[in-house]
Amino acid sequence: MAALMEARGLTRHFGGLKAVDGVDFALMPGEIHALIGPNGAGKTTLVGLLSGRMAADSGQVLLAGKDITALPAHARVRLGIAYTFQITSIFPRLSVFDNVALAVQSQGALHLRAGVEAALRRVGLEGLATQVASELSYGHQRLLELAMGLALRPLVLILDEPTQGLAAGEIAGFKALVRALVPDTTVLLIEHNMDVVMDLANRITVLNFGRVLATGTPEAIRANAVVQEAYLGA
Amino acid sequence: MTDGVKVLGLHLAVIAGLYTAQFILPQYHATNLARIMVLAVFATGYNIAFGYTGLLSLGHALFFAAGIYGVGLPLQMLEWTTLPALIAGVLAGGLVAGAVGVLALRTAGVSFMIVTLMFAQAGYLSILYFGSVTGGDEGFALDRAARTLGGIDLALDGYRFALAWGLYAVAMLGCLWLVRSPFGRVMVAMRENEERSQMLGYNPYRVKLTALVISGLYAGAAGAVYAVLFGYVGASFATIQYSILPMLYVLLGGAGTVLGPLIGAAAMFYLIDFASSLTSAYLFFVGLALVLLVLFAPRGVLGAVRERWLRWLP
Numbered sequence A: 001m002a003a004l005m006e007a008r009g010l011t012r013h014f015g016g017l018k019a020v021d022g023v024d025f026a027l028m029p030g031e032i033h034a035l036i037g038p039n040g041a042g043k044t045t046l047v048g049l050l051s052g053r054m055a056a057d058s059g060q061v062l063l064a065g066k067d068i069t070a071l072p073a074h075a076r077v078r079l080g081i082a083y084t085f086q087i088t089s090i091f092p093r094l095s096v097f098d099n100v101a102l103a104v105q106s107q108g109a110l111h112l113r114a115g116v117e118a119a120l121r122r123v124g125l126e127g128l129a130t131q132v133a134s135e136l137s138y139g140h141q142r143l144l145e146l147a148m149g150l151a152l153r154p155l156v157l158i159l160d161e162p163t164q165g166l167a168a169g170e171i172a173g174f175k176a177l178v179r180a181l182v183p184d185t186t187v188l189l190i191e192h193n194m195d196v197v198m199d200l201a202n203r204i205t206v207l208n209f210g211r212v213l214a215t216g217t218p219e220a221i222r223a224n225a226v227v228q229e230a231y232l233g234a
Numbered sequence B: 001m002t003d004g005v006k007v008l009g010l011h012l013a014v015i016a017g018l019y020t021a022q023f024i025l026p027q028y029h030a031t032n033l034a035r036i037m038v039l040a041v042f043a044t045g046y047n048i049a050f051g052y053t054g055l056l057s058l059g060h061a062l063f064f065a066a067g068i069y070g071v072g073l074p075l076q077m078l079e080w081t082t083l084p085a086l087i088a089g090v091l092a093g094g095l096v097a098g099a100v101g102v103l104a105l106r107t108a109g110v111s112f113m114i115v116t117l118m119f120a121q122a123g124y125l126s127i128l129y130f131g132s133v134t135g136g137d138e139g140f141a142l143d144r145a146a147r148t149l150g151g152i153d154l155a156l157d158g159y160r161f162a163l164a165w166g167l168y169a170v171a172m173l174g175c176l177w178l179v180r181s182p183f184g185r186v187m188v189a190m191r192e193n194e195e196r197s198q199m200l201g202y203n204p205y206r207v208k209l210t211a212l213v214i215s216g217l218y219a220g221a222a223g224a225v226y227a228v229l230f231g232y233v234g235a236s237f238a239t240i241q242y243s244i245l246p247m248l249y250v251l252l253g254g255a256g257t258v259l260g261p262l263i264g265a266a267a268m269f270y271l272i273d274f275a276s277s278l279t280s281a282y283l284f285f286v287g288l289a290l291v292l293l294v295l296f297a298p299r300g301v302l303g304a305v306r307e308r309w310l311r312w313l314p
Helices: A043-051 A073-079 A096-106 A112-123 A138-151 A168-181 A194-200 A218-223 A225-232 B003-024 B027-052 B060-077 B082-104 B109-129 B157-180 B182-192 B194-198 B204-230 B241-253 B260-278 B283-296 B300-308
Strands: A005-014 A017-027 A032-036 A058-063 A081-084 A156-160 A186-190 A203-208 A211-216
Touching: A005 A043, A017 A043, A017 A211, A032 A043, A032 A194, A043 A058, A043 A073, A043 A081, A043 A156, A043 A186, A073 A081, A073 B194, A081 A138, A096 A112, A096 A138, A096 B182, A112 A138, A112 A168, A138 A156, A138 A168, A168 A186, A168 A194, A186 A194, A194 A218, A203 A218, A203 A225, A211 A218, A211 A225, B003 B027, B003 B157, B027 B060, B027 B157, B027 B182, B027 B204, B027 B241, B027 B260, B060 B082, B060 B109, B060 B204, B060 B241, B082 B109, B082 B204, B109 B241, B157 B182, B157 B204, B182 B194, B182 B204, B194 B204, B241 B260, B241 B283, B241 B300, B260 B283, B260 B300
Parallel strands: A032 A186, A032 A203, A081 A156, A156 A186
Antiparallel strands: A005 A017, A005 A058, A203 A211
């Protein structure tokens, strides 16, 4: 099966630091793929390169076989790559409705109100549309961010530490939500919570010092001696 | 009553009230009001860039002057009739704003302020440099024939008021429609969180350039009509003062509110009018008003009203 999204020899340096160092990576259609690794392994930089938030020093990014390396972030969003921020990034002074409407209308949807309501219902925020976003609880703001990502109807949804700061009950709801997204949407998940990763992911890629240490099923990663030494080892 | 009906009702009522005012006010104040309405069009345009899109420009005098000369030069040099000259003035404002924006929007924040200021100063100096054409410092007066529209003498009080009022009505309703449209939402998104907007698929450069061109069209329209109604074309309209004034109107009336620019323009106009009858140091009063504003109503008059009472105000 052909990869939906692919990185070839992707590299990004910050001064002398090789944050991402020649990464080859393939995201298969319809999978939930987790990206793990110790702090500073280059996870956020790698998805920054995939989403176009950062420019690559060298290497290629492909979407459905097409080279998109030169495209700016907003053009990649239009092609179906959505990114939700690690640190919640919403429009705090706008209403919940306006936040989601910005995502819905970006897709040229004709029925704005219906689109917004559908996106809010999927994350369980229905009925909060008229609230100002900054007045939502932290957990609800994370869900709003997710609703904005979903409303873009992406092919690939990149979630950067989505469960950070969520309560246990909220995490259970989040897992159910992500499971319901596939196979229409392919999910790339950066996550520190190993329970979430092992529970959700079909495949896992482990990064360390900007390089791919291993890729495989959760079972294979758990059994991998190199990974255990570098990361899971504790 | 839904918010949409309330909003439209309020704004139409303001337009009707302005029209009625000419029959109630003494002539002196009616003429002032005509001037205020044209300046409010300028400020409404400034508000589209600054209040809604977050572009703090110090170069809007250039777009206003583009409207003034865009109408004045064809009338004077090419002996155009008034209507095509007015259209040329409007387009000149948009065109100059577009040209400045293409370059200036590569910067943001303080750099954007300085680059727009620099362009406006370059424009002002160019007007002086080409004095043989522009009339330089002294400018030139438009004769009576150049100020008629379809046989109507625009220098007459009633017609002058009507054109100023008509322009303001169109500009204000246009702004209301714009900020309540999907594109208006994207403009605000740029102001609030540019990075997030980009990750929703919006090209910040294109959105901001569009907003700046619309803003320039407003400034050009205001400049063109101002020149025709008051019969004077001069370099003083390109000075920094005319970049600062719309900003003050907007800050005073309420940035990011549709009616704020009108309130700000009227208040500032009469403040200056009143203060200069007392002292030649009238700018002292302007400064005092701004200090009080920042201390007690940093969001301007309508901004404060919206925050406290009328949440539905656009």
